Amino acid sequence: MDKKEERLNHILSTTIAILTEQGAEKLSMRMVAKRANISLSNLQYYYRDKNLLFIATVEFYFESCKKELTEAIKLLTEDSLPDKNTFLKKVLSMLLINSKSSHQTLMFQEIWTLASRNKELQHAVEAYYKTYCLWMINLVAKFCCKPEDIVSFLIPFVEGYTIVHNVIPSTKENVIAMMLKVISILDK
Template sequence: MNTAVRQPYAKGVRRTEEILSATREMLIHEGAEALTMRRVAAKLDMSLSNLQHYFTTKETLINALVDAQYEDYVAGLDERVEPGQTPEEQLGAFAQYISDDYQTDEGSILIWELWAFTGRNAYVADTVNKAHESERRIVRKIIGQISPNDSKSQLETKATVITSMFEGVGLFVAPGRPQAKSRKAVTEQLKAAAIAIARA
């Protein structure tokens, strides 16, 4: 009896994941402007009405994808900060994670395509802001260990500058970008700059 109850739920979860995966692939390979509910349905060989059973509108579909990416991103950030490391090592590991993440389609192209929705979709904009705040929260905590006498205002300012550098580096070192071949050297300089700001 329990199995009979779980099967429809499992099927629904699996179908939802397939829809999100198809949406993710379409954004990566075709861009935000090409994304429509009909095209997602066609990609999965399902009717539009069936797709709308899972996601009633394009906005709800995008919101669900943003939520999934946000959860993965924050989990990745937390995993990189290990208790046994010095604060400087934690900050360096954090910078390395950002640089590495930009080497994936999900960490670069997909994120940039999702950013395209922030001007028209308040939910997406809010979730992107939450992701950035999670990043600053971790950086603030690390800076606080490096410079324990800093005020809250100083910690926030330093964290904002450092996370801005972390996010901006992807524009240059992601695959196909101007400094992609120099990514290792750029990332090492990024680590050194972040540590210097934290200590200042």
Template sequence: MSKRENVTADILKQTIAILKTEGSSGVTMRQVAGKTGITLSNLQYYYADRTKLFQATAAFFFNECEKTILNELSAIDTRDGESAKEFIRKLLDMLIVDGGNDDNHGIFREIWALMLRDAELAETVHRFYKNYSNWLVQLISGFTSQPEKIISLLIPYAEGYAVIGADLTLKRQEIIEMLLEIIWQMKVKT
């Protein structure tokens, strides 16, 4: 990586760390600069204001989430039925999480809250979800003829579960198995 790429990655990682511990209200340009070990003016060279910083942070964070999913799922061969089912089970296990006990979903909640007051950030988040949906459709299209339906069910459910999942009557694993059964009934290809 170039020096610029290293600096921007460090800035974004430090912003995420602050978001995790202090929430969006705790993120100031000065604090990010201090945690990164650069001057405020240097930070502003990379990101002119908090909106630009949060847009880049959201894009970076979402990209890291996609890399994690791909890395976790790369070992599963989807050419046979049982492996494909295991692939979906693993995907569900990664997406259906209790947001109250998961730092990464805390970041999602902070970004969602910020986007309610920031149209530019909202555009970034909406663009992410559109790309994320398309990416997941492609990811599962090798073994189902209805990937759009599955992903249209899965993403809103996973996002909502992150917020209220701990309050539901079924346990997380029961929900994963229920969703797996629903998705598997939609499966057509092997």
């Protein structure tokens, strides 16, 4: 990684930290610059305004989530190819986030809040999800006959789970078991 890429990653990681701690409303370019130990003009050299910083941060965040999941799945399949249920159970365990204080949950909420007020960011989020769906389809295709159907079911459920997990009357383990049953029906 070159110096510029390191600096950009540091800026974006700093922005993520501020978003999860204080929310988008309190975030300012000056705050990001100060926390990243760079001048405001240097930050503006890379991201001329807060909107561009948000878009880059969301793209960076989503890409890091995808890398994290890829690594976890690689570890799962390194020794031997698991059976369909073992694979899906592991993927669901990773995707179903169930902690209100979770960094991922807080970022998810901030991203959707920001995207609801910003068309450019909304387009960036939609582009990410299109790419994410294709990536998930390719991943699930190794284990399922109808990967498009499975991913069309999984993505909205997983995203919604991060919001309502603490009020539904079932445990994460029971939800995973139910989802595996539904997936087995969808995949016939």
